[in-house]
Amino acid sequence: MKLSVVILNYNVRYFLHQCIVSVQRAVTNIDAEIIVIDNASPDDSCQMVKELFPEITLIENKENVGFSKANNQAVAVAKGEYVCILNPDTAVAEGTFEKCLGISESSKKIGAVGVYLLDGTGNFLPESKRNIPTPWVSLLKILGLTKKYYATRVSKNATAPVPVLVGAFMFLKRSVYNQVGGFDEDYFMYGEDIDLSYKIEQAGYNNYYIGATETLHYKGESTQKDAAYLDRFYGAMQIFYKKHFNSNVLLNASVNTGVSLAKRVKGSSSEKRKKQDLTPKKAIVLTENLQLLKSLSETIGIPLTASSKTIFQETELTNTLFIFDVDYMPYRQIFMVMRKFKNQDNQFRIRPPGCNFIIGSDKSDEKGSVLVF
Incomplete structure (x- = not known):
């Protein structure tokens, strides 16, 4: 089998339905399987899959074990030479997987592959391609300065190496995924995709971004940096630094100060960012x-x-x-x-x-x- 598409679901029954349909259309010419793993959704997601897509492999967790552990569970039973980690609130364009296969098979040094992600308004999601979030870069991001966080040197329509891809769509050889140990289960939310991207590059591979094919991702990265988001983001970065960088007292104090400052100013800035809800004519x-x-x-x-x-x-x-x-x-x-x-x-x-x-x-x-x- 060539490809296993892994969709981790939590409580988005209708979006999961569309995601599965879009994947089925996108794998028409590929020997592929779809694996849905559900993290104890309280809605009828699992029942929907059983009734409408009985041919799909469905894994039902009894509790929400998080992003990393659930995806690792699914990849463990995957049969494909390649795997694609995919969010349930996505829709894949026809031809996307063929383009990913083309890039992946062009060199043995290709690691993970990502694509152009657009949100529900038709706008490009900059997290489609990112740089390694060094402590300084992460501090700048926490303060709202994101130029160095995103891989802006690479055009959104280009095809080029980038250090970090987003977990909403990550396409790679299953052997590479297993070689680097998959997603690190110390992360529950945020940071898993950064860590995996980094481990892949440290293993000698190059991650690639493809701007010539698109995937719709409804829930993009939040632009409202509320206190809970900042705590989760900083917590994930702390795990990342402890594993891959030399953490120190000065660094921790600096980033803690940045988090506190960002929390203090978030109220007024988030209000300014709110768009008026418009009713179409x-x-x-x-x-x-x-x-x-x-x-x-x-x-x-x-x-x-x-x-x-x-x-x-x-x-x-x-x-x-x-x-x-x-x-x-x-x-x-x-x-x-x-x-x-x-x-x-x-x-x-x-x-x-x-x-x-x-x-x-x-x-x-x-x-x-x-x-x-």
Whole structure:
């Protein structure tokens, strides 16, 4: 078997549904398996998988064991030559895995591979490519200065080596994953992907970022640095430094001061960052399904019209709700439209194939919304 796609789920039933469907479409030409591991979700995620995707390997944990341990559990039963660690709140474009395989098989020195991640608003997520977070770089990030934290020297559309990839999408040889010991289970939240990326490079491999293919990731890195986030982030970095850097009293005092300062100023800065919630004036449904159009018309309380793929030729569409029918338009085209019409007070929703719901997210620090019709 060529590829094992591992999806770690917690309490996002509808997003998991779309993620599985997108992966199935993306592995059409690849000998692949999908493994869903669930960290004791209180919703009906597991029941949904059993009923709709009985062919998928499902691992049900009785408690939330965290990101690292759960992914290690799944990789332990994987059969693929390659594994892809994937968040459940993602949707993969058709052709993505082929591009990752192409890069990975071009050299024995390729470690993990990541891709262009966009959020639910169509904007690029900078955590797609990052630098090693040295103590100084992490302190700057805590204070809101992120230029050195992200790999800004590499264009978001380029294909190039980068030190650190994000755990929402990490593609690599299973043998490399096992060689470096997989995810370090000392981390529960934050830092696991940084640690794994670092271990891969220390083992003599090069991690690569591919800007030529996209994956939608609804819950991007939070831009609201609240006290809980800062504590978790700093705690993860402390683990990282103890394992890989020489930690000292001066360093700890400096970063502690930075965390305290960031907590003190977070209130006013986070208020400034809040965007006013806008209600679109109209909705466009990209579909040929008249029954879908009728169902949505009865559910959505704004003027709604159908459109074809000629929408690519439009130059200006503002304050509009776009609803994409994946039975009509593939994910790679949907992502193109989202990027084209981003930042114009537009909102985007996707209806996965054959489903009675649409999902989306209007902020990169929220995991999104679901509308069942």
